[in-house]
Amino acid sequence: MTSPAQTTTCSAAYMTPWFTVAVMFALYILILMWFCKNGKKICMPTPDNIWPYEKRLKQLKRELSHLLLEDMFIELCDHKLGQGSVGFVFKGFVYPNTQNRYKHKTPAAVKMSYPLPAKSMGLLEEAARLARLSHPNIVKLLAVSQLSFSALRPMLVIEWLPGGSLGEYFRVNCRNPGDDAIVYVRDVVRLLQQVAAALQYLHEKRDADGSELTHRDVAARNVLLTSTDLTKCEAKLGDFGLPIDFGNHLPLPWLPPEIVGCATSHDPKARTRHRPEADVWMFGVLAWECATLGAEPHYQRSVREMCDAMNTPDRGLPCPPNCPTIFYDFIQSCLSEPHRRPSFIAPLDSSSSVLFRLKQLEYFFTNSQHCFEAVPNESCCTCATHRCSRSRM
Template sequence: MEDRASKKDDIVESLENGCHESYMTPWATVIAMFALYLIALLWFCRHGKKVCLPSPDSIYPYKRRLKYLKTVLDHLLVDDMFIELTDSKLGQGAVGFVFKGYVFPKTQTRFKQKTFAAVKMSYPMPQKSIGLLEEAARMAKLNHPNIVKIIAVSKLSFTAFRPMFAMEWLPGGSLAEFFRDEIRRKDERERKTVYVREIVHVLRQVGEALKYIHESRDHEGNEFTHGDVAARNVLLTNRNLDTCVAKLGDFGLPIDFGPRLPIPWLPPEIVCSLDRSPKHRPESDVWMFGVLGWECATLGAEPHFQRTFEEIQQSFGLPDRGLHCPPNCSMEFWSFLMDCLSEQHRRPRFSGLTDTATSAIYRLRQLETIYAHSNSKFNMVLNVSNCTCSQHRCNIPLPPFTIR
């Protein structure tokens, strides 16, 4: 009897131990997985941001410059959540993309007070990223009614080295888009009539912006320049050229473009320079302003259309610099453009006094007075290729720069 009782007790004890172990095994697994999750979370919090950064070797040359740029842009830095991108891509340039987006104010009702913005973000390359931050720093130092204002800069520009900043939204689009949409893509009956007084009104505002830029100085005392004066970078508040406000945007430097230099707009002192990184001076902006005036007089034609690099260099020696005088273009307007396209030391200046014939602003104001009540208008000029190259490479033109 005692043997049976002891065997019964052993069976009960073994069952109880088995139940206890089977009960504890799932909980032990859950606790172990939770501990691993906490360890992984702690590691990600410490090292997660470093995953987004380029390799230390590629970022090292820019560390000192990044520190300075962060100081300049500190008052514009916002969290990433305050800048929102949409699927609407406005353009693609040498250093990044431009999207339509929104900027939210730092208030409790921010989702009801969002404002439209043009959001620019760089390619994931250190040189392009630093180029975009340099552009943001240049824009942040300028405050003029005819210059596009920068609204906010994402903190990710420095924590993850993926620059992104928001600029004010101008619903009229660029001047190049106006010529393309309202004139060049429409039938003759539907095209808008563009008067000379409207073009002079826009050019005078761009000239005022350049005057302000050329009279400004950076922290080292060097004069500012724009670097890419063209119709694609003249933005409009609306598409009525007679009343709109024109603003100059996209402050690029020739070094930012890499292999995609806007050769047809650049002056001979840069195109023909033997230096690897020629210096862009205010006189270079004046030349580009002359090419902008030619774009306006032709209602959006492409300068040096389908010409090779060598042909553009040769055209600098021609009396009209390879940009033929458009039909119905008045001699007063054409004479001003030719002065802008003259030798470097002969070009009019935007900076300085505005009551002399050497002042570009003075000349523009004269043109405004001449055409204030005139019905003179410009006619559209088609892009025509006058290919003279022996290799017949006219089917492989220079990279287009109609949208940036």
């Protein structure tokens, strides 16, 4: 039998300093391994209540899995390009996942959502729609940040178009005193043809649930240019999928009367779905923006005044002074009743086709030197608070 003295000696052997160091080192290794695996999740900001969106988030993550990219491969610059209903747009870069990635960075536009679950989901829904589209006149989605799902703060990487937006071009080059940029009708028609081709492709497709696919925010601010030379540049349609129930952020001056009247109604059953005919109306407003070189439709009109103006013969968008009659007739056809508007998917040899009408305009203005003139924004309001009596370019 083992004596008590021997038992005490054996037990004390386990309490040597070397054993303590070994145990502490092993615990340190285990903690380090656990932190390397889960530490990033711990450092992530905890999003607000995302429980209502968890099921849809899993679906979106599966749909966008081929575009997910680690945050370290996306760089944001301080230069803010714009701000929309769901977030900000910054100039940035995207790096390929290679050893010499820093030598092959690609300029990009990075969209980041506001820190609100509803806004984040709106941006992810836009990414899902954009990921299913592939057309030369539609901006391309390059990547989606992993942070979009781990912290519900989406970042979308979209191809960079150095020409900026068409609305910005008008504002910078045409609407300031001393600007001498000449915008020919033939160049505007060519850009509108490219936007119409993108909308034709869009309207021919179906959404994930089989419903009609529409853009919902056709405007000069969402027509992006490959360069600032309108005679050679290409136009691409961007900013897809603005939700129709985003409240005060709805682009009411561009929307048709069947939606403006319902959007301002307090009855939830009165909401009207955005159909392809609404995109045609917005395309007509875009053409009017081009004819005025960037004037704001329904400038400083209240919703009531806007609805009243839409019931007048010119729909509240009068013919610009230097706009050809044939061009304004096309605008008016897009601003007619829903069943009378031309369509993007009608047969190309029919007068009910938007592309056919634009082809006629292209033929008419091919060798024409006719150009548009900037029309100032004018308001009948005389309130002292806003100083609305002053016209604004």
